[in-house]
Amino acid sequence: MKFISTNLGSAPVGLDEAVNRCVASDGGMFMPERIPVIPQAFFRNIGSMNLREIAYVVASSFLGDDVPSAELKNITDLSFSFEVPLKRLEDNIYVLELFNGPTLTFKDFGARFMARLMRHLDGKASRRRNVLVATTGNTGAAAANGLFKLEGISVSVLYPRGQLSKTQTSQITALGENIHPIEVAGSVEDCKRLVQSAIADPSLAQYNLTGANSINIARLIPQVTFALYGYSRLVAAGVRDAEKTIYSIPSGNLSNVVAAAMALKTGLPAGGLIAAVNANNQLAACLSGNMPATRPKPVRTLAPSMDMSVPSGFPRLAYLYDGNIDALRRDVLAAAPVSDEKIASAIRELYHTAGYALDPHGAVAYVAAKENGDTGVPKVVFATGHPAKQLDTMTRITGSALEMPHQLSNFMTVRRHPAVLPPTLPALKKMLLSFQ
Numbered sequence: 001m002k003f004i005s006t007n008l009g010s011a012p013v014g015l016d017e018a019v020n021r022c023v024a025s026d027g028g029m030f031m032p033e034r035i036p037v038i039p040q041a042f043f044r045n046i047g048s049m050n051l052r053e054i055a056y057v058v059a060s061s062f063l064g065d066d067v068p069s070a071e072l073k074n075i076t077d078l079s080f081s082f083e084v085p086l087k088r089l090e091d092n093i094y095v096l097e098l099f100n101g102p103t104l105t106f107k108d109f110g111a112r113f114m115a116r117l118m119r120h121l122d123g124k125a126s127r128r129r130n131v132l133v134a135t136t137g138n139t140g141a142a143a144a145n146g147l148f149k150l151e152g153i154s155v156s157v158l159y160p161r162g163q164l165s166k167t168q169t170s171q172i173t174a175l176g177e178n179i180h181p182i183e184v185a186g187s188v189e190d191c192k193r194l195v196q197s198a199i200a201d202p203s204l205a206q207y208n209l210t211g212a213n214s215i216n217i218a219r220l221i222p223q224v225t226f227a228l229y230g231y232s233r234l235v236a237a238g239v240r241d242a243e244k245t246i247y248s249i250p251s252g253n254l255s256n257v258v259a260a261a262m263a264l265k266t267g268l269p270a271g272g273l274i275a276a277v278n279a280n281n282q283l284a285a286c287l288s289g290n291m292p293a294t295r296p297k298p299v300r301t302l303a304p305s306m307d308m309s310v311p312s313g314f315p316r317l318a319y320l321y322d323g324n325i326d327a328l329r330r331d332v333l334a335a336a337p338v339s340d341e342k343i344a345s346a347i348r349e350l351y352h353t354a355g356y357a358l359d360p361h362g363a364v365a366y367v368a369a370k371e372n373g374d375t376g377v378p379k380v381v382f383a384t385g386h387p388a389k390q391l392d393t394m395t396r397i398t399g400s401a402l403e404m405p406h407q408l409s410n411f412m413t414v415r416r417h418p419a420v421l422p423p424t425l426p427a428l429k430k431m432l433l434s435f436q
Contacts, residue, residue, distance in 0.1 A: 036061040095358065169181075252307075
């Protein structure tokens with residue numbers, strides 16, 4: 001498989017270069033040059049397949065020409081080693097729990113897959129890799145956990161000072177070894193800028209810098225599994241009209257929406273996708289062709305992982321549809337932004353009437369599912385984070401204390417002090433050199 005830039009201004013590259021470089025030379029993001037169509041026999045038998053089997057079909061369809069089948073099977077099995085239950089919330093609305101990994105977010109799957117794929121590629125090239133990741137909490141924790149103790153890989157996690165919860169900070173700082181937490185005196189946008197600038201800096205080329213955010217194609221491809229697996233569980237349960245299912249997805253930078261759209265193009269039968277956003281996101285404007293000239297400054301909401309204005313993954317979504325926005329809108333509905341009031345109301349309603357705790361990001365998708373699309377077909381809500389990741393918020397909304405999962409309590413026992421960094425590239429370069 002070759003990978004090409006969403007900007008279409010650079011030559012196609014192989015898997016190794018796409019993963020290692022992360023960003024194309026013309027500034028675009030890498031995408032597969034083609035989306036493989038999975039044989040119909042797979043979909044006829046999907047109800048009897050487990051998560052690992054489906055994930056391997058996805059991985060081999062995209063990467064089977066580049067990674068030996070036995071190695072790819074091992075990478076997939078290790079990356080998809082925890083459960084993803086599908087639970088019925090009410091008539092025709094189901095929730096797909098993607099948060100049962102070591103850091104309790106959907107990002108654990110992609111981070112673990114990326115880590116093991118990097119290790120395979122680096123082993124072939126006999127090189128040491130330095131991974132950079134900018135985070136507001138979840139991405140950094142998942143990447144750090146997935147890459148922890150991997151030989152030949154150093155990880156620098158940049159996060160904005162004072163903007164992470166104690167739990168989120170502990171998930172990054174508790175690990176040690178090859179994980180270097182860096183507290184930046186600035187915003188998450190400063191962190192992203194520093195990461196991108198460092199990767200693009202030719203004076204740092206010898207250190208094999210790459211990114212671990214969702215911009216990395218190795219993070220994106222395994223997420224194609226999610227919608228396929230949701231469909232498989234509906235089929236296995238004998239749910240009527242499973243082939244017309246609408247998938248409602250919490251949408252920040254759009255990686256899960258892009259992955260689900262890729263699943264549609266592999267052959268997944270579905271009624272479409274709902275891109276569920278909070279009060280910040282300008283996706284609807286993007287889909288109407290009115291991309292904002294300047295990015296509005298996001299405000300803090302109950303769903304902080306979605307607090308960005310213009311989703312960075314939109315070029316990938318547009319690329320999938322060859323820039324045909326009308327075709328894109330036939331598959332992907334940009335729902336009206338969900339307010340904090342609606343998020344809190346949905347959480348309370350589910351908690352007190354159904355006994356189910358849904359985190360604020362999942363609640364955005366739940367509200368969007370209720371308010372959009374045909375009510376007569378199944379709808380699957382992606383629950384992308386465990387509710388305990390926002391323990392204080394959930395306690396305040398529900399009036400009840402949620403139990404702390406062992407995955408979180410394990411991180412709380414140890415905390416190391418992070419390095420502190422001004423938001424400048426020279427300062428980051430000096431710090432990166434000290435880690436070598």
